[in-house]
Amino acid sequence: MSAYDLLIAPFADYGFMRRALVACLCLALGSGPIGVFLMLRRMSLMGDAMSHAVLPGAAIGYLVAGSLSLTAMGIGGLVAGLSVALLSGIVSRATVLQEDASFASFYLTSLALGVLIVSLRGSNIDLLHVLFGTILAIDGPALFLIGGITSVTLVTLAIVYRPLVAECFDPGFLRTVGGRGPVYHALFLLLVVLNMVASFQALGTLMAVGLMMLPAAVAQLWGRSLTAMIVIAAGTAAVSGYVGLVASYHLELASGPTIIMTAAVIYGLSILFSPSGFARRLFPSPHLKG
Amino acid sequence: MNALLTLDNLTVTYDRHPAVHHVSGFFRAGSLTAIAGPNGAGKSTLMKAIMGELRPAEGRLQHHLVRSDFGYLPQAADINRRFPISVLDTVLLGAWRHTGAFGANGAKEHAQAAATLAAVGLGGFERRPIGSLSAGQFQRVLFARLLLQDAKVILLDEPFTAIDARTTQDLLDIVAQWHGEGRTVIAVLHDLEQVRTHFPETLLLARECIAWGPTAEVMSAGNLLKARMMAERWDDGAGICESPSGKAPSNGVVA
Numbered sequence: 001m002s003a004y005d006l007l008i009a010p011f012a013d014y015g016f017m018r019r020a021l022v023a024c025l026c027l028a029l030g031s032g033p034i035g036v037f038l039m040l041r042r043m044s045l046m047g048d049a050m051s052h053a054v055l056p057g058a059a060i061g062y063l064v065a066g067s068l069s070l071t072a073m074g075i076g077g078l079v080a081g082l083s084v085a086l087l088s089g090i091v092s093r094a095t096v097l098q099e100d101a102s103f104a105s106f107y108l109t110s111l112a113l114g115v116l117i118v119s120l121r122g123s124n125i126d127l128l129h130v131l132f133g134t135i136l137a138i139d140g141p142a143l144f145l146i147g148g149i150t151s152v153t154l155v156t157l158a159i160v161y162r163p164l165v166a167e168c169f170d171p172g173f174l175r176t177v178g179g180r181g182p183v184y185h186a187l188f189l190l191l192v193v194l195n196m197v198a199s200f201q202a203l204g205t206l207m208a209v210g211l212m213m214l215p216a217a218v219a220q221l222w223g224r225s226l227t228a229m230i231v232i233a234a235g236t237a238a239v240s241g242y243v244g245l246v247a248s249y250h251l252e253l254a255s256g257p258t259i260i261m262t263a264a265v266i267y268g269l270s271i272l273f274s275p276s277g278f279a280r281r282l283f284p285s286p287h288l289k290g
Numbered sequence: 291m292n293a294l295l296t297l298d299n300l301t302v303t304y305d306r307h308p309a310v311h312h313v314s315g316f317f318r319a320g321s322l323t324a325i326a327g328p329n330g331a332g333k334s335t336l337m338k339a340i341m342g343e344l345r346p347a348e349g350r351l352q353h354h355l356v357r358s359d360f361g362y363l364p365q366a367a368d369i370n371r372r373f374p375i376s377v378l379d380t381v382l383l384g385a386w387r388h389t390g391a392f393g394a395n396g397a398k399e400h401a402q403a404a405a406t407l408a409a410v411g412l413g414g415f416e417r418r419p420i421g422s423l424s425a426g427q428f429q430r431v432l433f434a435r436l437l438l439q440d441a442k443v444i445l446l447d448e449p450f451t452a453i454d455a456r457t458t459q460d461l462l463d464i465v466a467q468w469h470g471e472g473r474t475v476i477a478v479l480h481d482l483e484q485v486r487t488h489f490p491e492t493l494l495l496a497r498e499c500i501a502w503g504p505t506a507e508v509m510s511a512g513n514l515l516k517a518r519m520m521a522e523r524w525d526d527g528a529g530i531c532e533s534p535s536g537k538a539p540s541n542g543v544v545a
Binding site: 160171 | 341343357358360361362364367368369370373374375376379380383386387389391392419435439
């Protein structure tokens with residue numbers, strides 16, 4: 001088997017593989033940076049919760065459209081995700097519950113409701129698709145939606161970069177200079193939900209954050225500056241998407257989980273070999289003079 | 291008598307219990323004032339009230355300043371010290387008044403940031419990530435940011451806690467420089483010797499205003515004892531405070 005057969009042929013021969021690859025690269029560009037900010041805000045698990053919160057909306061969209069239409073499910077997911085984010089924000093402000101606790105309550109409710117709605121009408125196959133995604137079934141319109149979300153994400157991040165960094169790094173300072181911290185926080189949550197919806201069809205609700213958090217963790221292990229972290233995260237996600245697709249094609253594995261497993265392998269290697277990793281601890285380099 | 295910031299019978303409460311109780315007086319424009327008092331005296335609370343982070347339960351705060359006239363260094367800044375940001379970018383946040391959330395930092399801002407870093411003794415640290423700095427170095431960075439902020443009123447809440455003598459001296463020089471430039475500086479301090487040496491005016495606070503005026507008069511043994519006697523009481527059964535105590539001390543204010 002030549003290198004061409006191994007690395008390029010799957011995409012040259014099959015349209016669905018090409019679309020899956022483009023979708024993966026789009027997701028990588030959008031989700032990578034979002035994941036880095038989520039992690040720096042110590043909201044890694046919040047992202048996971050959010051991805052479950054998207055489910056009932058997507059399920060209702062699926063029931064209304066009567067098929068796995070990404071547009072209908074995307075709109076439903078967007079509404080559901082934002083409602084959960086908003087409601088838990090309100091609850092944590094109005095009661096003694098911290099935001100993570102109220103988030104957990106809402107997303108569990110959401111997840112249960114979502115699975116219930118899907119099982120009401122759909123088959124188990126549909127449920128599997130909703131939970132784990134069908135990246136090889138991405139069609140033209142779905143690709144446009146994903147690409148659109150990535151574009152919106154990158155442009156918005158570029159515009160609000162400084163206030164968002166200030167809000168993550170030193171919210172007190174942003175308050176004293178009259179910056180509207182909560183506005184940027186809300187805008188950021190909106191981007192998170194949008195990216196969940198984008199990765200929804202590709203990876204399903206259960207793994208939608210996979211291309212967000214694993215690359216972000218890899219980025220934190222290697223990167224020293226925020227810029228470097230964002231580039232590393234996007235790069236790791238893109239490589240995971242490509243390698244995962246190739247591997248799943250040749251080994252006849254399910255694509256979504258293979259992509260996430262690829263990211264997980266990169267994460268594992270990073271834990272071993274990154275500057276703060278185990279290898280450095282086992283074989284320390286001599287310290288410097290000053 | 292150039293009152294810049296007037297406290298008019300100011301009371302700030304936590305859960306209805308007063309932390310700052312019927313305080314009246316004013317900060318002169320260009321004054322350098324220390325706020326001293328025992329733990330729980332309401333010093334930080336007063337700072338937060340001035341910054342508008344806490345609302346007065348009673349009384350008023352009067353001034354004609356806008357938000358960007360204030361520079362504030364809180365006591366326990368909720369700063370994420372492990373955030374991957376460089377010293378230079380941290381200091382450049384101080385230019386917010388000019389750049390806003392979206393404007394670009396030009397050559398002028400970069401030159402100013404480099405100059406302020408040199409002024410706090412951190413020349414050459416521009417590219418260092420803040421995670422690699424010591425507590426003292428980081429405090430110097432925050433002072434550099436305040437320098438760049440170019441604020442009219444500067445509030446410092448225990449700026450020298452856990453800072454070594456040399457850094458404290460360097461930062462006190464910056465405070466003196468601000469004073470020389472006609473800025474109004476208000477600092478919460480614990481070291482009474484520092485207060486006596488470096489601050490012409492003092493507000494001695496023990497929830498109520500014990501004394502407010504020239505440091506030498508305020509920091510008398512009698513006043514200090516009085517402040518110490520006002521223990522941190524939080525009386526669960528406290529009744530409702532009927533009216534301001536008749537002639538509370540102040541530095542000669544407004545009715």
